[in-house]
Amino acid sequence: MGLGGGIRTHSDGEDVADMIKTGSQIIWECLEREGVKHVFGYPGGAILPAYDALKQSQIHHVLVRHEQGATHMADGYARASGRTGVAVATSGPGATNMVTGIATAMMDSSPIVCITGQVGSKLIGSDAFQETDITGVTLPITKHNYLVTHASQLARTLREAFYVASSGRPGPVLVDITKDAQQSSCEFDWESAKPQLPGYRPDLSPTQDDYAKALKLIQAAKRPVILAGHGIMVSGAMNEVRELADRTGIPVTLTLLGIGAFPASHPLNLGMMGMHGEAWVNTTIQEADLLIALGMRFDDRVTGNLKTYAPKAKKIQVEIDPSEINKNVKLDVALIGDLREVLREMLPRLQPVDCSEWRAYIDGLKGETAVRDIQNLPDSGHLYAAHVINDLWQETRGGDVVVVTDVGQHQMWEAQYFKHEAARSLITSGGLGTMGFALPAAIGVKVARPEAEVWVVVGDGGFQMTMAELATMVQENLKINIAIINNGYLGMVRQWQEFFYDRNYESTPLLSPNFAKLAEAFGIRSSVVKERRQVVPAVQAARRHDGPVLIDFQVEQEDSVYPMVAAGAGLHEMIRRPNPLVETAEDE
């Protein structure tokens, strides 16, 4: 990132001056030049000219079953690879179906480019068939968007779209292209269609003064803790963060989206913070005298009540987006810039911090928690989701495994019990919490990283939101393993009803189809698991099979995710798992 020094020369001699192309041809050619190999889309009238030109292109088009799926696939593709994902849809309903996926990508800073067809430019504003003002609709949920009405604007606009989506704090960009812009022809000159973005400056860096202040705070700290977030992955700063921890000896905690940025097995890794974070992690944060936030944005699920958040701590935040500074948490030092570059600047100047006493204290907190861990329960014959996740992790350890979760209890258990070692090995919707994300996102992941072993961990509720994409998976011949954590409930909502609404389980019990049979109908191998001893064999069988597999894990129905910081409560006010032995007695 940054301006860099090198001047690039373009391949001279290429005679582009008299290359006349249609807008449709230009679209695909621009995508190819941006390095795009796959797009996820669904055709319709207003985008048909573009589809007509697709066959002349090298790009592989994945036909989805719903445009929301296309956006999640592009998003999963981007999160798994770091490359910009592309989704395509027609005007009107095609475009509006993308809204959820775009908002999901926006909240989690995921770089995608959405291309939509639009009615002819002369018809705009006339309520024409399938006309929707999609640039208006998506204004607040895109990083930027464009309406293109002339073929001649296409090359520059698409170049800008890819640049804006992937640089600085990444995000979704939508390009709405009228039918006549696709159909008409113009001279295509990629080289001279350079982005013109005079107001866009994604490359900021801290002042020396800021660095000095930050270094001083770090060296003076007695009880420091690093808060590691998603920005580490975005910036590619995994090694630098590791070096920071190793060099200083400061313990590391992770946000949900930061999982994988720092290896779970590293002795300084404490685990996840926040609403469903480990109890000792939250206590550590509340007791700390210095928070070093790296590429994380102090989401309310991370901080709990801001009034009582980390009251004794000074706060340093390294952040690329100036609008995040002092948004939720008042900082002592803000280092605005790309995390990797900032850390590279700081590392040589850092000395070890003496926090042995502090770490011993934290270790003490851990011991207390193990007693309550469901893994340590004597086998009661019940199958708990935590067992499934733990066994799945154990079985797949050491491999290039990517887990894609949906949203709900199973998502939190995955975060707690699957020990991620590598960046981009957990893909999950954090900020928007979009149910239905997992299956389509996993398709995008598998397309981006065909050599990786991809597991979907999804609830019985969320799976039914986008399960039509099973057909996409089969049509594309993708080997994806699906673990449905089937608890017969919209479990996370049931849990809130249990804790905060007097166990009034209104509209949360869920009747589901026979998932195994459903899979069969799609030509997908399936199995049903009801006991713990069946988990490992089922996982092994799934891994051996060379096609997609669906496993219906029928788990304990009324288990809850612990610990839990209720919305609005302080981070130290955790609802803990009741003593396991007592709980079992109660449950019977």
Add this chain to the structure above:
Amino acid sequence: MLKTFVVHVENKPGVLTRVASLFRRRAFNIDSLTVGRTEKPEVSRMTITVDADRDQARRIEASLYKLVNVLLVEDITEEPAITRDLAMIKVAAQHDQRSHVLQLANVFRARVVDVAPDSVILEITGGEDKIDGLLEVLRPFGVLEMVRTGIVAMRRGAKSSTVPATEEFHEVAAETAEDDGQSV
């Protein structure tokens, strides 16, 4: 307190919507927003006043910069600046009261731009206080209609708010674009 921002934006369709939508989305209340042309045809200039404390003002500035079409944002609240608002006020003015109304207009340096049998229209330019002051003294006569443009502001002295020549910007942007083509 009321903060005054001068915002230079690319003169492109939809930019006003983007700015207005930002204030709504982030729950900041716009007190006044004006927009118009500048000495450069490709740049429009907005003057925005908004009720915000210091931290909020900084976040507004940073959020505005996140809009790709925003070129320059300046919080001139604390700077010596000229701020002007223009109002047209239609006042009931029967024969017997007309001279009194005209006298008041004179005191406030308002201009009479229309005279009808029962009313006059006054035009006044100035800071908000001055206009509020005139309005106050006219009320007893009966204010029939009023319209105000909202505030425009400019810094005093030689220091001026203007964006660098666009060519320069373009080159920087283009170079950055090439460098970053592949990274995220």
